[in-house]
Amino acid sequence: MNETITFEDFTKVDLRIGTIIEVNDFPEAKNPAYQLTIDFGDLGIKKSSAQITTLYKKEDLIQKQIVAIVNFPKKQIAKFMSECLVLGAVNGKDVILLNPEEKVKNGSVVS
16 A cells, blocks of 8 residues: 555545547557547546557547546657546556446546
8 A cells, every 4th residue: 555645635636537539559658558539528638648458449448438637747658748647457467447337527527
């Protein structure tokens, strides 16, 4: 377990629901990954790199809702600028995306 945080620390993390609208291969990534374009409703469109190639095909990700942290600073990954962090559970070498059980409005807050 990591260091204990306060509730105030947790409230700084902006977790939101978004829908993947575009998926591209990312051959320049150090580890196998996709480049995702995600619609966060009123927050706009954001891009992210995600190492989810072992369990997910590109066509299966289109219109899939995910959970992401949207208030991290942008991060350069190879020649790609990642603007949010898509969340998933690590199971060995696989990453299983976190997502709502039912469809919700893009940009919805996760608390």
